[in-house]
Structure formats: structure tokens, C-alpha cells
Amino acid sequence: MNLRGWIPVRIAWRASAPRVEWMLLGSERLLDPFFRETLQRQMMKPFHQLFRRETGLEEMEAWTEAEPGAPLKGIVYHMSRCGSTLIGQQLGAIERNIVASEPASIDDVLQLPLKHPGLGRAEQVRWLRAMVGALGQRRNGEDALYLKADCWQVHDLDLMREAFPETPWIFLYRDPVEVMVSQMRSPAAWTVPSIVHPQRLRMEMSDWDPRELDVYRARALAKICAAGLRAVQQTEGGLLVNYNELPEAMYDRMLMHFDLREADLAAMQKAALQNAKAPGARFTEDASQKQATASERLRAVVAEHLLPVYMQLEAERAARMEGADTRVSA
Amino acid sequence: MRGGLENNVVPTNLQWTRLPFFFDPAGLRADLECIEASEWIAHFNQQDYEGEWSSVALRARGGRANDIVPMGGVEEFEDTPLASRCPHLKAATDAFELPKKSVRLLRLHAGSKVREHRDRDLGLDRGELRIHVPVATNDEVEFVVANRRLVLREGEAWYIDFSQPHRIDNRGTSDRIHLVIDGVVNDWALNLLERGLSEMVTETFQLAGVESFRQFREIVFEDAELQGELLPVADRAQFVDAVVAAGARRGYALEAAVVESEWNQRHREWIEQGMRL
Numbered sequence: 001m002n003l004r005g006w007i008p009v010r011i012a013w014r015a016s017a018p019r020v021e022w023m024l025l026g027s028e029r030l031l032d033p034f035f036r037e038t039l040q041r042q043m044m045k046p047f048h049q050l051f052r053r054e055t056g057l058e059e060m061e062a063w064t065e066a067e068p069g070a071p072l073k074g075i076v077y078h079m080s081r082c083g084s085t086l087i088g089q090q091l092g093a094i095e096r097n098i099v100a101s102e103p104a105s106i107d108d109v110l111q112l113p114l115k116h117p118g119l120g121r122a123e124q125v126r127w128l129r130a131m132v133g134a135l136g137q138r139r140n141g142e143d144a145l146y147l148k149a150d151c152w153q154v155h156d157l158d159l160m161r162e163a164f165p166e167t168p169w170i171f172l173y174r175d176p177v178e179v180m181v182s183q184m185r186s187p188a189a190w191t192v193p194s195i196v197h198p199q200r201l202r203m204e205m206s207d208w209d210p211r212e213l214d215v216y217r218a219r220a221l222a223k224i225c226a227a228g229l230r231a232v233q234q235t236e237g238g239l240l241v242n243y244n245e246l247p248e249a250m251y252d253r254m255l256m257h258f259d260l261r262e263a264d265l266a267a268m269q270k271a272a273l274q275n276a277k278a279p280g281a282r283f284t285e286d287a288s289q290k291q292a293t294a295s296e297r298l299r300a301v302v303a304e305h306l307l308p309v310y311m312q313l314e315a316e317r318a319a320r321m322e323g324a325d326t327r328v329s330a
Numbered sequence: 331m332r333g334g335l336e337n338n339v340v341p342t343n344l345q346w347t348r349l350p351f352f353f354d355p356a357g358l359r360a361d362l363e364c365i366e367a368s369e370w371i372a373h374f375n376q377q378d379y380e381g382e383w384s385s386v387a388l389r390a391r392g393g394r395a396n397d398i399v400p401m402g403g404v405e406e407f408e409d410t411p412l413a414s415r416c417p418h419l420k421a422a423t424d425a426f427e428l429p430k431k432s433v434r435l436l437r438l439h440a441g442s443k444v445r446e447h448r449d450r451d452l453g454l455d456r457g458e459l460r461i462h463v464p465v466a467t468n469d470e471v472e473f474v475v476a477n478r479r480l481v482l483r484e485g486e487a488w489y490i491d492f493s494q495p496h497r498i499d500n501r502g503t504s505d506r507i508h509l510v511i512d513g514v515v516n517d518w519a520l521n522l523l524e525r526g527l528s529e530m531v532t533e534t535f536q537l538a539g540v541e542s543f544r545q546f547r548e549i550v551f552e553d554a555e556l557q558g559e560l561l562p563v564a565d566r567a568q569f570v571d572a573v574v575a576a577g578a579r580r581g582y583a584l585e586a587a588v589v590e591s592e593w594n595q596r597h598r599e600w601i602e603q604g605m606r607l
Contacts, residue, residue, distance in 0.1 A: 002552045012603050024557055046569035047561045049597040050589070051550055 003063045006053060008134045009039055011108035018112060020060050020105070020131075022053040027139050031092055033085050033277050035103040057123075060130040069136025070098055073144040074258040075160065075169040077231075079224050080151040081182035082174035082243045085277050088148040090250055093271035094264045100135045101148040110156045114197060121159070128163040146258070152190060152200045152220075154227045161235060168257050171228035173313055174243035176221065176306035178290040180298055183217055191217055202227075214298065218305035225309040229316060240317040244287070247272040340523045342455045345476060346490040346534070347526035349461065351425055355484035357418035358465045362435075362507065364415045370437060371396050381442025381500075388413040388423065388509075389433035400432035400512050401451070407431045419509055422463055422487075426522075428513040431458075435465065438498055438506045446474075446497040446591050452512075453493045459519060462488045463509040470502030477591060478534040482508070489523060495594055497587060539588035546573075546582040547592075556580075566593070 006022040013019070023042065032038045042048055055063075074091075078084035085101070092099040100106070109127045112119050136145035153160075154171060161167075183191075190196035193208050201220040208216055232238040239257050241249050250272070251265055260268075294302075370384040385398040393408035407430065413420050423433050438444065452460055464482045473480050476494040490496075500506045513519060526532075550556045556576055563569040570589050577584035 005554070005557070010603070012599070024561060026557070026561065043600070045561060045564060046566045046593065047557075047563065049600060050569075050573065050593045051547060051557075051560070052596060052600075053551055 001055070001059055001063060003053070003055075003134070004067070004137075005139060007137065008060065008105045008131055009052075010104045011112070012054065013115065014054075016116075017056075018108075018116060019054045019056060020134075022055065022134075023048055024051065025139065029092070029140060030099060030101070032101075033089060034101050057127055057130060060134055061126065064130050064133030067137065069133040070138050070142045070145045072132055072136065072147060072164050072167045074146045075164075075167060076146070076148040076172060077154040077157065077169055077228060078149070078151055078172040079174065079176075079179060079221055079228070080188060081179045082172050083246045084148055084151075084172050086246060086272065087172070087250065087254075088146070089274065090247065090268040090271045091146045091258070091260075093267040094260070095140075095267075096143045098136055098138075098142045098145045099148065100145065102150045103135060103147075105131055105135065106147065107150055107153065110153060110159070111197070111200060114199065121162075124159065125163045128159065132164070144259070150190075151188075151224055152196065154224055154231065155200070155202055157227065157231045157235065161237070166237075168237045168239070168259075170239040170241050170254065170257065171232055172241045172243065173225055173228065173310070175287065175291075176218075176225075176302045176310050177294045177299060178243075178287055179221065180214070180218060180302055180306070181290040181294050183221075184214065184298065187213070187217075190220070214301050215305070218301045222305045222309050225306070225313055229309065229313050232316060232320075240313060240320065242314070242317060340454070340520055340527065342453075344454060344489070344491060344523065344527075345494060346480065346488065346532060347523060348530040348532045349487040349489055349522060349526045350529050351422075351463075351487040353422045353425075353463060353485045353487070354418070355465075358422065358463070358485065358509070361416035361419045362465065365412065365435075369395065369412070371398050373436070374399060375447075378447045379438075379442060379444045382437075382439035383442055383444060384437045384439070385434050386412060386437075387432060387434045388416065388419060389430055391432075398432075398434055400434070402431065404429045404431050404514050409433075419465070422509060423511055426461060426511055426513060426519075428459075428516050428519040431512040431514065433509070433511050436508050436510050438471075438500045440500055440503050440505055443499040443587075444497055446495050446587070446594060448495050449492040451493075453491060454515060457515045459489055459513055459515055459523075460492055461511040461513065462490060463511070464506075465509055466505060466507040468500075468502035468504045468506065470500070471506050472499040472501060474498075474537060474587075474591070475534075477537065477540060477595070479537050480534055489526060495591060497591065499587065537588060539583075539585040540592070542577075542582050543584055543588050543592055546577045546580065546584060549580060549582075550576075 003022060005024055005026045007025045008020045009023045010021050011018045012021050030038050076084050076087055088099050088101045091097050109131050112124055112127065190201065191213055193205060198205050198208060202223045203220055207219065232240050239253060241254065250268055365386060369386050371386060373379065373383040373385055387395050387398050387410050389407050389409050390397040391402045391406045393410050395410035395412045452458055462482060464484045464486060467482065467484055473482060475490055475496040482488055559576060560572055563572050570586050573589050574584045574586050
């Protein structure tokens with residue numbers, strides 16, 4: 001089976017068996033801030049309705065063994081609204097990179113057990129490797145794949161490590177007041193349980209209360225931060241980055257971590273001048289403006305649910321940077 | 331009534347079944363002679379057909395023979411004067427012991443077609459069912475429901491779920507005229523469907539065009555040249571034409587209606603499986 005130019009877009013369920021759906025992307029690079037935007041734009045073409053392909057896991061594995069994708073050289077985990085899209089755009093500005101930004105196909109693999117409780121972990125790891133391999137297809141001779149995860153996927157970091165033990169990752173976070181202000185202004189889809197199951201956020205269905213969405217959101221974000229903190233303490237290959245270190249951290253700490261080159265700096269710096277989620281508009285630092293509009297209620301919710309874990313993340317990051325400095329000077 | 335559906339052997343998603351009735355085709359046809367050419371009204375759904383598609387009502391809201399819109403409450407419907415002029419059609423209608431709404435003759439003229447569409451307001455789960463009794467038809471009528479060809483013969487009675495995608499192409503030289511009875515589901519109707527399912531053989535046929543399209547699709551999947559040719563076509567109608575033309579060049583006789591129907595089906599699946607936002 002020749003799947004050259006075809007990219008897996010999601011898992012569809014046929015007669016209660018998972019099947020991979022593929023779309024022809026040809027040589028089109030994934031340059032939109034989000035994978036789904038590329039898909040939505042593509043889906044306007046009548047071709048993609050009539051000519052989508054479907055395969056099982058075995059065919060996807062066979063394909064990725066025959067035509068290995070670019071190696072996965074980095075994963076961006078994050079707490080949302082904290083610059084991960086900017087990092088994705090910077091990585092994508094380098095022509096030899098493929099950036100898969102929150103692709104549904106990966107999330108579909110991660111949530112397979114929800115729909116398919118009998119699925120063993122080993123099989124899920126096979127799915128993950130094959131899906132990443134297929135997303136990394138070198139359609140333009142690229143040599144690295146980067147994955148920007150959905151914010152809740154830090155909870156599945158162990159699984160990802162099992163599939164890709166060598167791949168470095170970062171956990172990106174931000175002052176929670178600013179994240180919450182952004183979430184209030186334009187709530188994320190994951191606050192709706194029918195879109196993202198509370199279990200994926202390590203929440204309970206009973207935690208969801210439409211009258212107190214801010215609390216649900218804050219608690220879910222706190223769990224994401226706690227998972228990022230725990231992962232960096234207990235797992236290899238991780239790096240903590242605060243939004244307020246961007247974009248400069250991209251040019252030193254992350255440069256090495258993600259196996260980038262000095263020669264890539266110019267392209268990344270150019271990308272940093274753009275507003276990541278609205279290419280064409282300039283990126284503007286908006287921390288102080290977000291701080292200024294935070295309500296009393298929001299600050300109280302943040303103080304109760306998010307501030308403690310944020311302080312822990314900051315302490316951990318400081319300790320690690322100090323450790324790194326010591327090592328360098330020793 | 332509706333509640334009966336849950337513990338009945340009739341599935342709410344029943345696609346179709348022949349019903350245990352047969353009406354004398356000669357009698358039904360004889361009634362057609364009593365209808366003046368001027369009494370036929372062009373069908374209101376003018377977007378969905380090409381050619382001529384007309385109708386006349388034997389039962390309608392307020393008993394008006396020229397009211398061919400099948401919508402309304404069951405109590406609004408009365409027999410039209412036409413019903414008393416057409417005794418065979420009236421007898422066939424009365425054979426169905428369920429509260430009736432609209433009863434019409436639907437006429438698809440020779441050479442005309444109704445494009446694929448779904449009547450979403452119909453369905454057993456809405457407590458309504460539609461019965462077809464072919465009065466005049468011909469062998470060249472291609473009637474396709476959910477991608478299967480159904481062959482309805484004069485005098486037979488059929489239940490079909492028209493919320494499924496369906497299309498009709500009258501490629502023959504005579505008109506296709508069906509008696510179409512809309513009724514409200516009651517216990518009698520459920521029992522009728524049950525009997526249809528257990529007593530009648532309901533044959534449906536694979537469309538030759540579907541198989542050739544599927545073979546051609548496999549070719550497109552691995553042929554970069556065809557992909558490069560078809561991918562850029564932005565307009566849907568032009569795209570269907572381009573697929574048919576590309577198929578012809580590769581030796582596949584594709585039908586536009588089949589390509590369109592496959593397109594609709596895959597598009598529906600894409601939407602129904604849902605993209606996470």
C-alpha cells in the first residue's frame with residue numbers, strides 16, 4: 001500500500017473497530033497554527049470528501065516501517081494560552097521541520113481506551129508509534145518532527161515516553177492569572193465535557209458545573225501543571241519553561257534541547273514577530289494588560305486552585321537553572 | 331401508538347419492506363384516465379428535480395386536490411373530490427387501516443429525475459410512515475435508496491424510510507406514477523410492518539455503478555497523476571464531472587449520480603464522526 005502524500009487525520013469507528021482515516025495533503029506543509037486549521041481549509045476541496053482512505057493499524061504500521069517518518073525530536077506540553085503556539089510557529093519556520101500542532105489523530109490514539117476499554121497498553125503504544133510515524137512522513141524531505149500536544153495530554157506523558165523514550169519534551173506554563181483571563185475571554189473547547197471527556201483532564205463528570213466553569217477550568221489547569229511538575233521531577237528529557245522567558249528561551253535553552261541550530265535563529269526570530277494564532281498580525285506581549293483586567297473573583301479562584309502549583313513550578317525551574325549554571329561553571 | 335415501537339420487532343431504523351398487499355394494476359391504471367391533464371400540479375420541491383415532476387392529491391389539507399404539500403396535522407386532512415372519481419385508488423388507500431394524512435399521486439415524467447436528497451421529516455421514530463403503491467412504472471426507472479436499487483412493481487405496496495438518501499431517474503419512455511400514502515403509526519401499522527418483514531421477500535439490488543466507482547477510487551488512491559488532476563477542482567459540480575471524465579479515460583464507466591451519492595455519503599460520515607473543535 002502506497003500512502004505517499006497521505007496523512008492520518010483521525011480515527012473513525014467502523015463496526016466498533018478503530019480505523020485510521022487519511023487525507024491527501026501532497027506536499028502541503030503544516031504551517032497553520034493548528035493542524036485542524038490546515039484540515040478545515042483542505043476540506044473545502046471536494047476531492048477530500050470523495051477520496052479519503054481508511055486503513056487499520058497493521059497497514060499503518062507496515063507503511064511507516066516501509067517509509068519511516070522524520071524522527072520525533074521534541075514534544076511541547078503546556079498549560080494552554082502560554083506561548084505554545086508561538087513555539088510551534090517558530091519550529092515550523094524552519095523548513096526541515098514538520099510541526100504537528102494538536103493533531104486530532106494523536107488525541108484519538110490517546111483516548112482509544114475510553115472507547116475501547118479492552119485495548120492493552122502495548123497495543124496503544126504501537127498505535128502511537130505508527131501514528132506519529134505517519135504524521136512525520138517526509139513529504140518535502142524534512143528531517144525532524146515536533147509535536148505540540150493538547151494541554152491535557154501531559155497526563156499521558158508516560159505513554160508517550162514509553163513509545164518515544166529518546167524524545168525530549170518541555171512543559172510550558174504561565175502566570176495563572178493571565179491564563180485564566182485568556183480562558184475567560186475565549187473559553188477553550190475542553191471546558192465542554194462532550195468535547196473533551198473530564199477523565200482526560202483527570203476530572204470527574206460531577207466536577208463540571210456550568211455555573212462555576214472558572215473553578216472547573218482552574219482545577220483542570222492545576223492538574224495539568226501538577227502533572228507537568230511531577231513529570232519533570234520523575235522523568236528524563238524534560239525542561240520547564242515559563243512564558244515570560246519567551247521568545248528568548250527558544251534561542252538558548254530550547255535550541256539545544258530540541259536539537260536546533262544556530263543557523264535556525266533568524267527564521268525563528270522572524271516567526272516570533274508574528275501573532276502566533278493570527279499570522280499576519282504582530283505578536284504583542286500582553287501580560288500586563290491581562291493582569292489589569294483580572295477580576296477579584298478570578299484572582300480568588302486562581303489563589304485557591306492554581307497559585308500553589310505555579311509557585312512549585314517556579315521553584316523547580318529556578319532550582320534546575322541554578323543546577324545547570326553550577327554544572328556549567330564547575 | 332408510538333410507544334409500541336420500543337418493544338416491537340420492527341426496528342425504528344427499518345430501511346424498507348414490501349407489504350403484504352397486492353392491488354390489481356389494471357384497476358389502478360384505469361383510474362388514471364379519470365384525471366385531467368390540467369389537474370396535475372408541478373411538485374413544490376423544484377430544487378431537487380430535473381424534468382417534470384407533478385402531483386395531484388386524493389387526500390389533502392381542507393380536501394383541496396391541488397394542495398400537494400404533505401405537511402400538517404392529521405385532523406386537517408380530508409378526501410378531495412378526486413378520491414370519489416378514482417374508486418380503485420380509493421380502495422387501495424382504504425386497505426391501510428391507519429390515520430391518513432396526505433394521499434397523492436406522484437408522477438415522474440419520462441426522462442426526468444429527482445436528485446439525491448433526504449426527507450428528514452419522515453421516519454418511524456417521528457411516528458409517521460409513507461407507503462408507496464406503484465400505479466404505472468417501467469423497467470428503465472432507477473430508484474435508489476441508501477445506495478441500493480429498489481425495484482417496485484405495479485400493484486405492490488412498499489414501506490420505505492425516506493429519511494435515507496434517495497434518488498429516482500426515469501430513463502424510460504413512459505411516466506412513473508406512484509400512489510403515496512402518508513399515515514400516522516398505530517398498532518395496525520406496526521403489525522403490518524411486522525408481517526411485511528416476516529412474510530414478504532424484499533429484494534434490493536447492487537448498483538453496477540457503485541462497484542466501478544469503488545474500483546476507480548482505489549486507482550485514484552495510489553495514482554499521483556490523477557490526484558494532481560482532481561485535487562485542485564474547487565467546484566463540486568465540476569469536480570463530479572472531472573471524476574467521471576477521468577474514470578472514462580481509465581476505462582471506468584462512472585455515473586455522475588453514483589459519484590454524487592458517494593460524495594454525499596462520505597461527507598455525511600465526515601460530519602457525523604465529528605471533528606473535535
